[in-house]
Amino acid sequence: MNDARTSSGSTILNTLSLRCVECFALYPSIEEGGKPRYRCDCGGVLDVEMQSLSAFPPVGASQEISTVLSNIESEGDLVPAAGSDLRQLFDGRATTPPIWSADADNLLLDYSGVWRYRELILPVPEQYIISRPEGNTSLYPVGMENCGPGRIGHRQIGLYAGLERLYLKHEGENPTGSFKDRGMTVGVTMANVLGAQAVACASTGNTSASLASYAAQAGMRGFVFLPAGNVASGKLAQSLAYGATTIQIDGDFDAAMHLVEQVCAELGIYLLNSLNPFRVEGQKAIGFELLQQLDWQAPDWLVLPAGNLGNTSAIGKAFRQAYQLSLISHLPRIASIQAAGANPFYRSFKQGFAQQEHVQAHTIATAIKIGNPVSYTRARRVIEETDGVVEEVTDEEILAAKTIIDRSGIGCEPASAATLAGMRKLVERGVIKRDDRVVGILTGTLLKDTQTGIPPSATSTAVAANIEAVRSILRQ
Ligand code: F0G
Numbered sequence: 143m144n145d146a147r148t149s150s151g152s153t154i155l156n157t158l159s160l161r162c163v164e165c166f167a168l169y170p171s172i173e174e175g176g177k178p179r180y181r182c183d184c185g186g187v188l189d190v191e192m193q194s195l196s197a198f199p200p201v202g203a204s205q206e207i208s209t210v211l212s213n214i215e216s217e218g219d220l221v222p223a224a225g226s227d228l229r230q231l232f233d234g235r236a237t238t239p240p241i242w243s244a245d246a247d248n249l250l251l252d253y254s255g256v257w258r259y260r261e262l263i264l265p266v267p268e269q270y271i272i273s274r275p276e277g278n279t280s281l282y283p284v285g286m287e288n289c290g291p292g293r294i295g296h297r298q299i300g301l302y303a304g305l306e307r308l309y310l311k312h313e314g315e316n317p318t319g320s321f322k323d324r325g326m327t328v329g330v331t332m333a334n335v336l337g338a339q340a341v342a343c344a345s346t347g348n349t350s351a352s353l354a355s356y357a358a359q360a361g362m363r364g365f366v367f368l369p370a371g372n373v374a375s376g377k378l379a380q381s382l383a384y385g386a387t388t389i390q391i392d393g394d395f396d397a398a399m400h401l402v403e404q405v406c407a408e409l410g411i412y413l414l415n416s417l418n419p420f421r422v423e424g425q426k427a428i429g430f431e432l433l434q435q436l437d438w439q440a441p442d443w444l445v446l447p448a449g450n451l452g453n454t455s456a457i458g459k460a461f462r463q464a465y466q467l468s469l470i471s472h473l474p475r476i477a478s479i480q481a482a483g484a485n486p487f488y489r490s491f492k493q494g495f496a497q498q499e500h501v502q503a504h505t506i507a508t509a510i511k512i513g514n515p516v517s518y519t520r521a522r523r524v525i526e527e528t529d530g531v532v533e534e535v536t537d538e539e540i541l542a543a544k545t546i547i548d549r550s551g552i553g554c555e556p557a558s559a560a561t562l563a564g565m566r567k568l569v570e571r572g573v574i575k576r577d578d579r580v581v582g583i584l585t586g587t588l589l590k591d592t593q594t595g596i597p598p599s600a601t602s603t604a605v606a607a608n609i610e611a612v613r614s615i616l617r618q
Contacts, residue, residue, distance in 0.1 A: 160188040163519045180417050190419045221438045224468035229438055250275050256324050256427040263423050264328050272330045272360045276323040277427055279315040281435040284308050295550045302546045304569040307579045311432050314587030321585050322352035328424030329414045330356040338412035344398035346509045347377030348586055353414050354384035367391055367398040372508050376590030396514045416452025417516050425453055429460025432581055440470040443574055446583040447560040448478035448487055449510035451521035458524025476530035479564030481505035484512055491532035495522050506537045506594055509557035535563040544595040553588030556595050
């Protein structure tokens with residue numbers, strides 16, 4: 143891999159460092175000779191630290207989060223005054239119309255739901271950025287109280303969850319159909335800064351689809367490693383169609399993850415799993431965007447499905463930074479939901495995080511069929527900092543919730559439905575209160591997995607093309 147290609151490229155890298163989440167060792171964002179680093183010498187994963195935000199030390203490095211946060215003036219208002227400059231900057235960009243013109247790239251950058259927040263994501267010169275653009279996903283009001291008459295079908299979701307004020311943020315509305323595009327635009331941009339020719343990942347399907355698309359856009363080779371027989375057909379089709387070298391391995395996601403780390407180290411390919419700390423920085427934008435959509439009035443709870451735990455880590459980090467920068471007045475609590483057959487994080491949580499658990503994963507929600515999550519420590523910290531919880535839901539509960547989301551007209555992929563199944567359980571148990579303001583993340587689109595959770599009764603019937611035949615069907 144080349145050195146960071148120009149002086150401007152290396153200048154940005156000098157303002158960033160990588161901190162081990164286990165032992166807090168600090169590394170430059172790029173090693174001598176331009177070699178990327180994904181792990182600490184102790185084996186721990188790394189977290190990006192930005193000089194501009196380093197007035198706030200990472201939790202555990204030298205201060206507890208409670209100390210850090212109590213040092214920040216909180217006005218007790220819904221939206222703290224201190225963050226108004228940053229809020230104005232982001233709000234101004236959000237109203238920029240996406241029109242192609244002589245300086246179109248600049249406009250599209252502001253329009254991207256990731257690069258709009260670039261000061262908090264990756265301060266990189268524009269010429270390096272590889273963006274579709276992405277983000278700007280809908281935040282649907284679907285609670286019993288906050289769902290208007292034009293959304294009568296959506297209200298079924300609020301009723302099912304038992305929540306008065308519920309929003310669903312549909313990350314399946316990203317360009318390749320999942321939240322992965324937010325991290326991928328940043329990961330591939332970083333690959334571009336480093337002059338990488340090839341990028342790779344292990345995936346349960348969505349990361350690979352996203353990598354394949356962004357690599358094609360950037361003119362890089364893409365290599366993806368998938369667990370054979372455990373990837374939804376639409377996701378596999380995307381990876382093949384976008385032209386990535388698609389390798390299906392005889393093993394599960396955890397084996398594919400182990401393999402891709404070895405392959406990247408040996409062949410000098412840039413690794414784009416969430417082990418790559420810059421991808422996590424991009425995924426923070428889900429958090430920033432939903433806060434902006436709520437006019438910076440933080441919700442009480444954020445609920446999301448959890449597999450490799452990159453997203454839990456990223457959204458938690460976004461909330462922490464938003465709070466530290468006085469963009470919001472309180473930290474939302476985070477609830478990570480796992481499939482009961484792929485629940486290592488839940489098992490650890492139940493023991494007060496005494497130790498990291500591993501399982502042999504089994505679930506119909508193939509996107510989160512992961513037994514040994516890479517971002518365990520990052521995510522544990524998020525749950526601890528936000529006074530969060532981890533819940534598990536059975537495949538039956540996931541399918542029942544998916545039916546509700548699908549029949550409301552919104553639709554999502556199976557793993558995403560864990561969000562609704564989990565919040566229903568947490569409301570029933572009294573952990574989430576009926577009148578709490580709650581945001582749930584739907585992580586992927588309905589369209590990629592056309593097999594799982596589509597009820598047989600919904601199979602359409604072929605009939606003769608005459609009115610008699612149609613009448614006989616409608617009478618049934
Ligand atoms: N939902 C969907 C639709 C996913 O594709 C994934 C992860 C998750 C939830 C869990 O997010 O791993 O950050 O905790 N998919 C990865 C992939 C593993 O390869 O596409 P996480």
